[in-house]
Amino acid sequence: MAKYILKRILYMIPTLFVISIISFAIIQLPPGDFLTSYVATLRQQGEDIDATAIKALEEQYGLNQPIYVQYGKWMRNILLYGDFGLSFEWRRPVKDLIWERIGLTVFISLLTILVTWIISIPAAVYVATHQYSFLDYLISFISFVGLGTPGFLIALVYLWIMLSVFGVNAAGLFSEQYINAPWNWDKIVDMMSRIWAPVLILALDNTAGIIRTVRANLLDELNKPYVETARAKGLKERILIWKYPVRVxxxxxxxxxxxxxxxxxxxxxxxxxxxxxxxxxPLLLRALTSQDMYLAGAFVLLLSALTVLGTLISDILLAIADPRIRLEG
Amino acid sequence: MEDTRPLLLEVEDLKTYMFLDEGTVHAVDGASFSVRRGETLGIVGESGCGKSITARSIMRIVRKPGKIVNGKILWHRTPPSPGNLGQTLDLTTLPEQGEEMRNIRGGEIAMVFQEPMSSLSPVHTIGNQIMEVIMLHQKVSKQEAREKTLLMLNQVGMPQPSRIIDRYPHQLSGGMRQRAMIAMALSCHPDLLIADEPTTALDVTTEAQILSLMRRLQEELGMAIMFITHNLGVVAQMTERVIVMYMGRVVEDASVDDLFYDPKHPYTQALLRSIPRMGSKALGEHTRLASIKGTVPDPFNLPKGCPFHPRCEHAMPGICNVIDPGVTQVGPNHTTRCHLYGDPSQVIPLESKTPASSVA
Known part of the structure; x- marks a missing residue:
């Protein structure tokens, strides 16, 4: 196992290298760069900017150099100093920008994943073991609606209902008086009272998918002979369902x-x-639309690295969960 | 010779139906038989004749849309002794998921299934799966259960039990898996072992090993065995008494000698003729293997009267296609359900759709 993991980690290095090139190239693909759009904005606002100033800015951000040199500098700074460069738009280090938001992001995401599992797995087991029952149809109906409705639409509908029915502005994680307040107990309580809505809306999408997949898999597994063997042992139905077919x-x-x-x-x-x-x-989205190259690049790289790492974690988990999976190769 | 062993299991007029959208299938349609303590009973018949559903009915693990609709399954839990009537339960009256039925299932009646490949959980070790049943039915610690599991694996002739116990099924051969299944079934010393085609999926050499293992274990542990198979050779080797099933009912019930040397029911006779015999060609006998003409009737559209009459060489028009034959005694401990051996006018039809008196 240890050897397998080590080997996989070594394989990750060239993978990430290729990914970094591709992500850099993708960021460079759209015509123009941040500076062009920046200058355009300035001109729109009536401020004239002369060629020397543009030249100086180009120099400052290294935009006049060939792409491979830019890439090389970018990679060197990341690898040697952990420096992801400067965000053009925010005029701040990319690292700080991402770091600022990562706490809340990870918190909401973890909560969402947890809620997703708590809802979807028991629901999936229920509908699979009670196939064609009323609740099976009801849950299937809801999950198809969930599958077919994008989360942002549900979020919009939620905001609209809250505003038109209750007169509450439900957007944002904090009530007005806490938005700029420093963290304290009241602010946390306020956040927790608002966080369930985005978490539920976010969870609904994945819940539906997991219910459908697990239901289908479980329906296959329930008819396998090993389930009958377990039943013939005299196990309680609920215990045997969770121990055997659900596990598979x-x-x-x-x-x-x-x-x-x-x-x-x-x-x-x-x-x-x-x-x-x-x-x-939203930060990533903004970075992409405003061609904030280093911020976007850092995100793409981070996401790719996490995907690669996540795949490894999945493989390890799967190897633990299913002993038939071989670790060679 | 009268069998003096006390009765263990009596199945009376068992009917288990499958309620499908296309109609109702009478998977078991009035089967009656009994098993004595320590006896080996063979159940033979073609695929779909209701052998497996009978076994699952006894275990009370018939899955929806199947349901026991009639009959009794009497389980003689403790044999009668002087001054004690013994304890008898009708398993059909127990709740399927109730504690009593769960104690009997796996503890007093155990089952070995056909496919050792898929009948063991692929994601749990052999030891985990055997220890589970021991801990379920006996009050023992995990450590004791493990020791009992090792003893049991040893008893079924598993090589290197202390290594195998932590292995997963896919790491074992088919024969070893079936040994593990048998160890699992016998680990709580059941009074009855139902073996549902336990060797069908194995190669011949392994089959012979498993069969001799089962014989040895029966001598050592003394349980009764219900041996479900379609292989008459296995029946001859393994069993004392045989019931032949056709379309969910028992058509013949005889000692193994009577069945092979004096079969009464035309279906049994036809089955026996369809066994290939070694050297039959050299002896100049007919070289084409006999087969039973026709096919098993459509389960949704059963023939009237005796369900075998469309395929029967001896079918008597006006009788066999009208009246369902009852059980006729044709010898000591030998019964059959066929009009050839009873006066049809005397037979009380089991289903009173056609009164016997209306047939002249």
């Missing part, structure tokens, strides 16, 4: 659980934008 039916779930690691950081961007939650998702 969750394997595909284990194999994708690592990807949630990347979702921890990107969050559900659209929902976060709609609900005005200060997570890293």
């Amino acid at each position: 039916a969750l394997n595909p779930f284990f194999s994708t659980v690592g990807w949630t690691l990347a979702a921890l950081v990107s969050g559900e961007t659209l929902v976060a934008v709609v609900l005005n939650i200060q997570t890293s998702g």
